[in-house]
Amino acid sequence: MILHIDMDAFFASVEQLDNPDLKGKCIIVGGRSNRGVVSAASYEARKYGVRSAMPIFMAKRKCPQGVFVFPRIKRYKEVSKEIMKLFCEFSPLVEPVSIDEAYVDIAGGARLFGSPVQIGMHIKEQIKKKVNLTCSVGIAPNKFLAKIASDMEKPDGLFIILPEEAHQFIQSLPIKKVPGIGKKTGESLENMSIATLGDVKQYPEKILLKRLGKFGKRLVELSNCIDHSSVTPFAQRKSVST
Structure with missing residues (x-):
């Protein structure tokens, strides 16, 4: 099983962590310039x-009482480094996706840490204990589903998609939840009356390939819960790219 761990409102949460006076307030990270x-x-x-x-x-218009804070990227990187190091205590297969999220392949971790849900809970507890922040964890058979799962119970949530439940789960999954769908592709899917991942199955693969190109093949795979991408540790990705 694979975990996708996404820190909750990471930049803003770090600001609230470092300045307790900001707790409970509308924190908007991005500076004060209207541009x-x-x-x-x-x-x-x-x-x-x-x-x-x-x-x-626009943020000022929507939330005039907001506290606008200039980003402190160096500080966010420091906290991120601590968090990623913590993930490595549970598995050598950790793939950072960005400063505030990562995939963790927990295959073989049951003997040491328990079930996938127990591992997810352990990670959440350790993050709270060591850096005093919360995260949302998605657990699933592959990276695509794990990413979707981590978004299901935000903030501070944990959601698991079991292998035997995956096909039923994705039938009603809104197509806009699929990563990589831009404006043009979204319009094409809307014209084809594809609103959920389950709707993809009403079209033969050759038609999807013709209208959507390579992404059409990707949608066919995802609609069948297929995602061949593996969790690639940062050091391994770096050596391949160089």
Whole structure:
């Protein structure tokens, strides 16, 4: 099984961690210039519709009481390094995806750490204990499903998709949840009346390939719970790229 671990509102949470006066307030990381964009928003700010990549001027409109904080990337990297190091205590197969998320392949970890859910809970507990932050954990048979699962019970959640439940789970999964769907592809899927991953199966693969190219093949695989991508540790990825 594979875990996808996503830190909750990471930049904003680090700011609240370092400055207790910010706890419970609408924290918007991204500076004060109206020409900038939001890097991260605390869950308090998200209640007002503030989202990452939103223009600062729009965030100010939606959440005038928000506390705007300039990003401290060096600090975020320090905390991220601690978290990634913690993941490696549970498995040698850790693939950082970004500063605040990673995949962890826990195959073979049962004897030492217990079931996948127990491992996920242990990781959450250790993150809370060592860096005093929360994360959301998705557990599934492959990376695609693990990524989807981690988004199901945010913040501070844990969600598992068992192998025998995977096919039923994805039938009603909104197609917009699939990573890699841009505006153009989204319009094509809408024109084909594909609203869920289950809807993909109403079309022959050759038609999907013709209309969507290589991504059509990817959708066919995902609609059958197939994702061949493996968890690749950072050091291994770096050696391959160089």
